[in-house]
Amino acid sequence: MTFIDDAPPRLDARAFLRTGIVVIFLWFGYMKFLPYEAEGVKGIAESYWLFGWMYPLLGVQGASNVIGVLEIGAGVLIALGGRFPFAGLVGALMGVATFLVTLSFFFTAPGIVAEGYAFPALGSTGQFLAKDIGLLAICLFLLFDAQKRIAP
Template sequence: MNTCTLSRWLSNDLEIRLMRWTLVLIFAIFGYSKWFAYEAEGLIPLLANSPLLSWMHSAFGIQGASYALGVAEWTIALGLMVGAWFPRISLWASAASVITYLTTLTLIFTTPDAWEASAGGFPAMGGATSFLLKDAVLLVGSMMLLKHSLLTMRRTSATA
């Protein structure tokens, strides 16, 4: 691969495409896990202590709340997939992804034993904190896709 071809390949939104398909994979796999009892049970302390999500168990039941989250995750994955060709759909799916990861990051502050008391508390992660902390990177990736969608839509409307 010569330098010109490599430069064009690297400057052609490679990181956006990689982020998009990585998020699709994550939403698809996590959405899949929501259909099983082990995941529904694992969500109990996270949802029960969240001011944003605690209503889900009373509205849908334990497994129903898990199903609802799975459907939401699969919907976002589908939107991100289709959004690879349709910037407006990418915009909506990316915004939903941003909201998802903002919401899951709040669970760090509302889930009991988020910081390991035996190690002095913060910054020693306990329970689900280390699992949830990765959502900070996924939030930034979602924001990148959102920004890219907005810029693509603006470029498209400027040339139309």
């Protein structure tokens, strides 16, 4: 039986997880530069303590651009992590932070629970955010993997 640590580095589970999360970060980061996405992000982020200060300073598109740069940066660093563990560690930390922040919206955003129902019946916002549980797990895996590769 082959475990992740025994698999050839070119074809192991880490590569698939890394590729998947990189595609997500690059794709979502790119979308933050589009006006429709900037408006969508504003609906959740504008009243959130961590992002709210950016809107008066940078405007809707500027705030979204900052988030997009951070997401693209995380994706690039995670991609580099396959070859450079420290870059992967930093990128994975950024990913963990990203998904902890988005999951914290479960406590503040409207539409988490479906109208007329109780938790765990998720509304559209809750369903959108629920995927971040799995994405957080991927980033945590890559974080611990990078840490292990830096200090064996």
